[in-house]
Amino acid sequence: MLYLIGLGLSYESDITVRGLETVKKCKRVYLEAYTSILMAADQASLEKFYGREIILADRELVEIGSDDILAGAEEDDIAFLVVGDPFGATTHTDLVIRARELGIKVETIHNASVMNAVGACGLQLYQFGQTISLVFFTDSWKPDSFYNKIMENRKIGLHTLILLDIKVKEQSIENMARGRLIYEPPRYMDIATAASQLIEIEDIRKEQAYTENTPCVAVSRLGSPTQAFKAATLKELTEYDSGEPLHTLVMLGRQVHDLELEYLYQFVQDKAKFKAFVEQDQEFFKPPPYVPPVEELDLDDD
Amino acid sequence: MLYLIGLGLSYESDITVRGLETVKKCKRVYLEAYTSILMAADQASLEKFYGREIILADRELVEIGSDDILAGAEEDDIAFLVVGDPFGATTHTDLVIRARELGIKVETIHNASVMNAVGACGLQLYQFGQTISLVFFTDSWKPDSFYNKIMENRKIGLHTLILLDIKVKEQSIENMARGRLIYEPPRYMDIATAASQLIEIEDIRKEQAYTENTPCVAVSRLGSPTQAFKAATLKELTEYDSGEPLHTLVMLGRQVHDLELEYLYQFVQDKAKFKAFVEQDQEFFKPPPYVPPVEELDLDDD
Numbered sequence: 001m002l003y004l005i006g007l008g009l010s011y012e013s014d015i016t017v018r019g020l021e022t023v024k025k026c027k028r029v030y031l032e033a034y035t036s037i038l039m040a041a042d043q044a045s046l047e048k049f050y051g052r053e054i055i056l057a058d059r060e061l062v063e064i065g066s067d068d069i070l071a072g073a074e075e076d077d078i079a080f081l082v083v084g085d086p087f088g089a090t091t092h093t094d095l096v097i098r099a100r101e102l103g104i105k106v107e108t109i110h111n112a113s114v115m116n117a118v119g120a121c122g123l124q125l126y127q128f129g130q131t132i133s134l135v136f137f138t139d140s141w142k143p144d145s146f147y148n149k150i151m152e153n154r155k156i157g158l159h160t161l162i163l164l165d166i167k168v169k170e171q172s173i174e175n176m177a178r179g180r181l182i183y184e185p186p187r188y189m190d191i192a193t194a195a196s197q198l199i200e201i202e203d204i205r206k207e208q209a210y211t212e213n214t215p216c217v218a219v220s221r222l223g224s225p226t227q228a229f230k231a232a233t234l235k236e237l238t239e240y241d242s243g244e245p246l247h248t249l250v251m252l253g254r255q256v257h258d259l260e261l262e263y264l265y266q267f268v269q270d271k272a273k274f275k276a277f278v279e280q281d282q283e284f285f286k287p288p289p290y291v292p293p294v295e296e297l298d299l300d301d302d
Numbered sequence: 303m304l305y306l307i308g309l310g311l312s313y314e315s316d317i318t319v320r321g322l323e324t325v326k327k328c329k330r331v332y333l334e335a336y337t338s339i340l341m342a343a344d345q346a347s348l349e350k351f352y353g354r355e356i357i358l359a360d361r362e363l364v365e366i367g368s369d370d371i372l373a374g375a376e377e378d379d380i381a382f383l384v385v386g387d388p389f390g391a392t393t394h395t396d397l398v399i400r401a402r403e404l405g406i407k408v409e410t411i412h413n414a415s416v417m418n419a420v421g422a423c424g425l426q427l428y429q430f431g432q433t434i435s436l437v438f439f440t441d442s443w444k445p446d447s448f449y450n451k452i453m454e455n456r457k458i459g460l461h462t463l464i465l466l467d468i469k470v471k472e473q474s475i476e477n478m479a480r481g482r483l484i485y486e487p488p489r490y491m492d493i494a495t496a497a498s499q500l501i502e503i504e505d506i507r508k509e510q511a512y513t514e515n516t517p518c519v520a521v522s523r524l525g526s527p528t529q530a531f532k533a534a535t536l537k538e539l540t541e542y543d544s545g546e547p548l549h550t551l552v553m554l555g556r557q558v559h560d561l562e563l564e565y566l567y568q569f570v571q572d573k574a575k576f577k578a579f580v581e582q583d584q585e586f587f588k589p590p591p592y593v594p595p596v597e598e599l600d601l602d603d604d
Contacts, residue, residue: 009412011320016413018315085414087421093565100568108422110311110414110525111318112387115427117412119389125417126435130460131428152458158432223412263395266402 002070002099003079004086006111009223010039012049019109023050026079030057030069032092034168036083037186039224039246054081058169066098073104088113114222114248118161121217121229122263127255128161129153134249135165136189137197144201150251151209155285157255162198164189164247188245191218191230195237195249208284210234210251215277217264219248231267233277254282304372304401305381306388308413311525314343314351321411325352328381332359332371334394336470338385339488341526341548356383360471368400375406390415416524416550420463423519423531424565429557430463431455436551437467438491439499446503452553453511457587459557464500466491466549490547493520493532497539497551510586512536512553517579519566521550533569535579556584 003022008014015023023029031043033056038046047054057069057080069080086092086108099106119125130153132146146162153160167187175182199212212235220228220242230240237249256278268274305324310316317325325331333345335358340348349356359371359382371382388394388410401408421427432455434448448464455462469489477484501514514537522530522544532542539551558580570576 006414008318013320013323014318014412016310016316016318017322018313020319021315085418085421088418088427093424093561097561097564108525110316110419110422112308112412112414113418115421116387116390116415116418119387119417120410120412122395125390126433128433129431130458131430133428156432156454156458163428223410259395259399262399 001077002073002095002104002106003077003109004092004096004106005079005081005109006085006088006113007038007081007083008111009084009114009117010041010221010225012038012041012045014038014111014223016109016111019111020050022077022109023052023079023081025077026052027072027076028055029053029079029081030055030061031081032057032062032083034059034062036166037168037246038083039221039244062092062095066095067102069095070099070102070104073099074102084113085111085115088115112223114163114219115161117222118219118248118250120222120227121219121250121267123159123217123250123252123260124257127157127159127253127257127260129156129158129253131161131163133163133165134189134194134197136167136187136193137200142197142201142204144205147201147205147207147209151207154209154251154253156253157285158253160251160253162194162249162251164194164249166246189247190245191220191240191242191247191249192238194247195234195240198251199234199238211281211284213277214281215252215274217250217252217267218242219250220244221246222248229267231264231274232269252278252281254285256282303379304375304397304406304408305379305411306394306398306408307381307383307411308387308390308415309340309383309385310413311386311416311419312341312343312523312527314340314347316340316413316525318411318413321413322352324379324411325354325381325383327379328354329374329378330357331355331381331383332357332363333383334359334364334385336361336364338468339470339548340385341523341546364394364397368397369404371397372401372404372406375401376404386415387413387417390417414525416465416521417463419524420521420550420552422524422529423521423552423569425461425519425552425554425562426559429459429461429555429559429562431458431460431555433463433465435465435467436491436496436499438469438489438495439502444499444503444506446507449503449507449509449511453509456511456553456555458555459587460555462553462555464496464551464553466496466551468548491549492547493522493542493544493549493551494540496549497536497542500553501536501540513583513586515579516583517554517576519552519554519569520544521552522546523548524550531569533566533576534571554580554583556587558584
């Protein structure tokens with residue numbers, strides 16, 4: 001049996017009781033280690049907590065070596081641990097499909113992921129549109145396909161969850177070219193970088209999918225002991241020191257309920273000012289006012 | 303301290319290790335018991351698992367008697383347990399706001415909810431639009447505000463998570479009128495009812511937000527031992543026996559990736575037929591084909 005087990009967001013003890021019982025009985029335990037990190041735990045602390053050795057699974061192993069992970073899983077129990085939920089932002093459907101091809105049963109033990117826990121910022125999950133990802137720009141590579149998606153969400157008034165780039169075990173172009181297996185230190189996009197990149201693309205596209213005054217919520221270290229929320233405009237967030245990773249950003253849509261706004265006030269410096277920015281932003285994509293049908297008038301005088 | 307603790311989807315042991323440790327140390331333990339149920343557990347089994355007495359919190363207590371729940375929480379630890387995640391489909395932001403007004407600290411221990419675990423059906427979470435709720439229709443009350451939201455989602459190609467009505471501790475109109483505190487047996491909307499109601503509204507509105515041939519995924523007892531998925535058209539699902547509750551329905555959007563479709567095939571009876579329905583449905587809301595700009599021709603002969 002292959003068990004896909006979500007680890008939740010931060011602590012070793014964020015695993016579910018059922019998840020922990022399952023890890024303890026598995027013959028091999030893999031940890032998917034390239035798309036996210038547990039903020040208040042590491043490999044050593046997890047191994048101690050589980051009483052089991054953990055095999056770190058990098059992208060290469062998962063995408064090319066999945067048969068190694070699945071070896072013997074027809075008879076033995078194998079655990080594949082994923083930070084958050086196995087079907088969260090990064091899904092592992094290809095591993096599941098491969099397992100089923102090999103006749104291996106699969107069971108999922110779910111957990112919280114940023115995709116649902118982000119509701120802790122006070123914005124209602126059912127008012128979110130599609131989720132987008134923002135990657136680190138370089139001088140020559142500034143992918144902006146997210147821009148149309150934000151536009152689509154905001155046109156219908158919805159909030160947008162913006163997942164920020166994580167670079168783990170990346171090679172520099174030089175090291176890659178020379179075939180040197182030297183990896184760069186991990187990089188996690190912070191809020192100020194994300195806000196700056198968003199403004200940079202708006203300055204290029206100029207279609208007003210959003211403006212530098214669009215209100216957002218910066219979500220830092222969600223579910224960890226130092227979790228922090230900050231509600232401010234994009235421009236204000238370019239100056240925000242968001243601290244240690246991980247970070248996520250939510251851009252508000254026009255449909256902001258009073259209860260959502262009330263909840264956000266605890267994360268702002270100046271309520272009245274924030275409210276004014278929200279109201280100003282709500283002017284974008286506003287549906288045209290209702291005009292009652294009128295009887296047709298004959299304006300010709302002849 | 304007020305602890306909001308998610309219980310996950312099904313088993314007693316779906317609570318996180320940290321959640322369980324917290325419940326055990328709390329002075330009073332409330333279970334929010336009116337918006338969902340744990341499918342493989344009940345009050346008695348939870349009390350045994352926690353070694354603690356549980357106070358069932360109905361809507362009245364949570365919405366009107368929240369100060370009773372919060373009594374003493376400045377000094378004592380109080381647990382408020384929620385099936386799924388505390389910030390999932392039903393949020394408890396008003397309880398949090400009230401706690402903060404009273405100077406009571408709040409900590410959330412997240413868990414899986416249908417809002418993220420639905421990814422287990424193989425459709426990518428980041429391709430979902432806004433979530434809608436479908437309530438039981440009566441002869442005189444068929445609220446259809448969800449229809450425009452499905453239309454908005456599908457216009458931009460997104461999938462729609464459709465949460466199905468749960469009626470717990472409801473009074474009949476007669477008993478309510480006579481002031482008799484007699485409650486109807488709980489009711490949980492099944493897939494066939496949901497599919498029929500959706501078709502009923504399309505038949506009235508006729509704006510083709512979807513058709514009876516629109517492909518959907520029926521998600522039954524998500525995360526429980528008898529979890530089941532069924533991919534079929536709305537019309538086919540009107541005949542589907544989805545079994546015990548709880549159920550959720552996902553309506554596909556036009557943007558179906560190959561990997562999503564490949565995953566769904568395990569839940570269909572006839573791959574080729576299902577694929578044909580998906581392709582037929584993708585014709586709706588199709589963007590106009592790209593027309594390259596042409597040089598202006600002078601078609602006048604004079």
